[in-house]
Amino acid sequence: MAKEHILVVEDEEDILELVRYNLAKEGYRVGGAISGEEALAKVKAEPPDLVVLDLMLPGVDGLEVCRRLKADAALSQVPVIMLTAKGEEADIVTGLELGADDYITKPFSPRVLIARIRAVLRRKAEGGGEQDAPIHAGNLHIHPGRHEVLVGGEPVDLTATEFRVLHYLVRNPGWVFTRYQIVDAVHGEDYPVTDRSVDVQIFGLRKKLGPAGKQIETVRGVGYRFKE
Numbered sequence: 089m090a091k092e093h094i095l096v097v098e099d100e101e102d103i104l105e106l107v108r109y110n111l112a113k114e115g116y117r118v119g120g121a122i123s124g125e126e127a128l129a130k131v132k133a134e135p136p137d138l139v140v141l142d143l144m145l146p147g148v149d150g151l152e153v154c155r156r157l158k159a160d161a162a163l164s165q166v167p168v169i170m171l172t173a174k175g176e177e178a179d180i181v182t183g184l185e186l187g188a189d190d191y192i193t194k195p196f197s198p199r200v201l202i203a204r205i206r207a208v209l210r211r212k213a214e215g216g217g218e219q220d221a222p223i224h225a226g227n228l229h230i231h232p233g234r235h236e237v238l239v240g241g242e243p244v245d246l247t248a249t250e251f252r253v254l255h256y257l258v259r260n261p262g263w264v265f266t267r268y269q270i271v272d273a274v275h276g277e278d279y280p281v282t283d284r285s286v287d288v289q290i291f292g293l294r295k296k297l298g299p300a301g302k303q304i305e306t307v308r309g310v311g312y313r314f315k316e
């Protein structure tokens with residue numbers, strides 16, 4: 089199987105080498121960059137299949153690299169996983185809203201990073217389709233075609249907006265979405281959803297779903313995710 093090309097951007101050379109070593113061991117073709125400028129030059133010279141991007145870089149920082157990648161039509165589809173430090177929640181939110189696919193907080197284990205890389209590459213390969221396929225997660229069953237949610241076989245009465253929020257989270261299990269991303273994904277039909285009202289929707293969902301509602305996790309300072 090042809091292995092993907094991954095560019096790792098990190099100015100701390102110990103971390104860069106650790107990540108490079110572990111990804112190479114998995115069979116990935118790995119490139120490295122120690123600054124935002126070098127990263128942008130390398131991505132343009134040879135677009136990788138995925139970028140692992142530290143946010144704290146001297147000069148052009150990680151968020152700016154992400155912004156420039158996502159603004160470039162030829163590169164905007166390259167997935168980005170951000171490496172972040174504790175306390176950078178605001179930057180994580182900005183990065184996700186700029187189009188980064190995921191993030192990992194330091195310190196992290198190489199095994200977790202590899203799992204995230206696989207998940208992002210898989211999601212990209214699948215193209216995010218199959219929006220109407222039924223989803224089963226534990227005792228939660230969602231039938232998008234019928235707009236129906238069952239918990240342990242019992243139907244749950246959700247509003248149209250609650251349904252869309254739940255469906256969006258569940259069909260991207262493990263992914264953290266900011267309130268703005270959730271608003272963007274479900275906005276529209278019945279009434280304008282604001283970021284605060286996302287909290288209200290989540291509150292309603294958790295209550296109606298009972299124990300299954302615990303799978304909707306709050307990620308402090310960032311947003312929400314559905315636990316796999």
Ligand code: CA
Pocket residue numbers: 098099100142143144145
């Ligand atoms: Ca750094």
